[in-house]
Amino acid sequence: MSEELYNKAKVFIQQCYSELGKTEDEKTQRLIYIQDEIQKYNHYEHTFEELEYGAKAAWRNSNRCIGRLFWDSLNVFDYRHLDHSKDIKDALVHHLDYATNGGKIRSTISIFKPKTNGETPVRIWNHQLLRYAGYEEDGRVIGDPASVEFTTKCKELGWRGEGTSFDILPWVIQVHGQEPTLFEVPKDHVLEVPLRHPEYDWFQELNLKWYGVPIISDMKLEVGGIEYVAAPFNGWYMETEIGARNLADEFRYNMLPTVGEYLGYNVRRNASLWKDRALIELNTAVLHSFKEDGVSIVDHHSAAQQFHLFEQKESACGRDVTGDWTWLIPPISPASTHIFHSSYDDTMHSPNYFYQDKPYE
Ligand code: HEM
Numbered sequence: 001m002s003e004e005l006y007n008k009a010k011v012f013i014q015q016c017y018s019e020l021g022k023t024e025d026e027k028t029q030r031l032i033y034i035q036d037e038i039q040k041y042n043h044y045e046h047t048f049e050e051l052e053y054g055a056k057a058a059w060r061n062s063n064r065c066i067g068r069l070f071w072d073s074l075n076v077f078d079y080r081h082l083d084h085s086k087d088i089k090d091a092l093v094h095h096l097d098y099a100t101n102g103g104k105i106r107s108t109i110s111i112f113k114p115k116t117n118g119e120t121p122v123r124i125w126n127h128q129l130l131r132y133a134g135y136e137e138d139g140r141v142i143g144d145p146a147s148v149e150f151t152t153k154c155k156e157l158g159w160r161g162e163g164t165s166f167d168i169l170p171w172v173i174q175v176h177g178q179e180p181t182l183f184e185v186p187k188d189h190v191l192e193v194p195l196r197h198p199e200y201d202w203f204q205e206l207n208l209k210w211y212g213v214p215i216i217s218d219m220k221l222e223v224g225g226i227e228y229v230a231a232p233f234n235g236w237y238m239e240t241e242i243g244a245r246n247l248a249d250e251f252r253y254n255m256l257p258t259v260g261e262y263l264g265y266n267v268r269r270n271a272s273l274w275k276d277r278a279l280i281e282l283n284t285a286v287l288h289s290f291k292e293d294g295v296s297i298v299d300h301h302s303a304a305q306q307f308h309l310f311e312q313k314e315s316a317c318g319r320d321v322t323g324d325w326t327w328l329i330p331p332i333s334p335a336s337t338h339i340f341h342s343s344y345d346d347t348m349h350s351p352n353y354f355y356q357d358k359p360y361e
């Protein structure tokens with residue numbers, strides 16, 4: 001076990017220290033110290049510099065991410081010293097405020113105590129720190145169908161929502177395998193964007209909105225063999241995530257038929273391309289509303305161009321770009337981007353962000 005950990009640590013330190021321009025002697029000294037730590041504890045602790053580089057490199061290695069041009073500007077908060085759920089909650093509020101920044105979103109990650117020898121000190125049960133509840137009654141869903149399972153779990157743990165289609169779910173924080181603690185997200189810290197359309201006044205009558213900052217809180221950050229199982233990270237949205245998936249998928253808010261009808265189309269005739277028109281207007285409304293409210297967002301054409309720049313910068317640095325084509329192409333007008341006409345090696349390099357088992361069933 002510790003041999004395997006040392007090998008991962010060695011590969012990481014060599015890559016990290018080379019990129020950070022450290023001397024061979026610094027590298028050697030550090031590896032001797034780590035080898036001793038692993039011998040004694042079957043674990044080793046990253047310096048902040050190593051942790052910061054690891055989180056950035058993990059983003060750079062995220063094959064499914066179109067937003068990687070900005071990998072080196074990630075803001076890293078080190079919360080490895082926190083043990084109590086109240087302090088962790090306060091750290092998450094600080095992350096939310098810092099990342100939101102009045103709408104000028106800052107890419108940020110908060111890193112809590114990692115797993116050691118099979119012991120899990122902190123888990124966040126939420127998929128994202130901000131997400132809407134889904135209530136299932138008699139086969140119908142109010143809110144986000146994708147949240148039904150987690151909403152049910154929250155209710156089992158004593159939470160009660162208002163029952164609207166846009167209730168922000170509580171934070172569920174578990175420390176040292178104990179019973180999780182639930183915290184209501186302070187509403188005045190949640191920036192939301194009501195959706196309206198630049199040309200169609202009827203659009204606001206749909207009473208749609210979305211939260212401004214996507215903060216993934218259920219993925220594991222792996223750096224040099226150390227598993228940070230609680231490491232929530234945020235960027236800003238690409239508009240298609242909201243307009244072509246969250247509000248459009250039949251198994252999500254399923255808004256396309258409604259938008260298609262308001263647009264005056266016969267939604268029972270595919271060849272009218274009503275679904276495509278509805279998609280474009282829904283995404284137009286998302287972009288217009290976020291921009292008018294000064295909340296960071298990127299359209300899928302600009303995001304693809306930024307990704308092209310990322311590819312060029314990476315090869316200029318002598319690094320191979322890896323990617324997952326099936327996720328990198330945007331869900332609308334994919335062939336209008338260079339990505340569609342390219343191919344990508346889906347090899348997963350470390351450090352990286354990984355899916356992990358849900359801490360609840
Ligand atoms: C700064 C703006 C960013 C934009 C516009 C962006 C955009 C995206 C999009 C559109 C996806 C696909 C999501 C989906 O289809 O559900 C994605 C995936 C991903 N992004 Fe980014 N991203 C950004 C920043 C970040 C940051 C800061 C990190 C981590 C530090 C990150 C890590 C990832 C990962 C790990 C995935 C794959 C998730 C999965 O496999 O489920 N991204 N990104």
Ligand SMILES: N/C(=N/c1cccc(CO[C@@H]2CCNC2)c1)c1cccs1
Pocket residue numbers: 214215216233234235236237238241
């Ligand atoms: N814009 C974003 N989009 C996402 C990035 C990663 C994951 C997700 C959501 O993934 C869900 C699981 C699979 N599809 C939906 C969305 C970001 C979230 C956090 C940093 S950037």
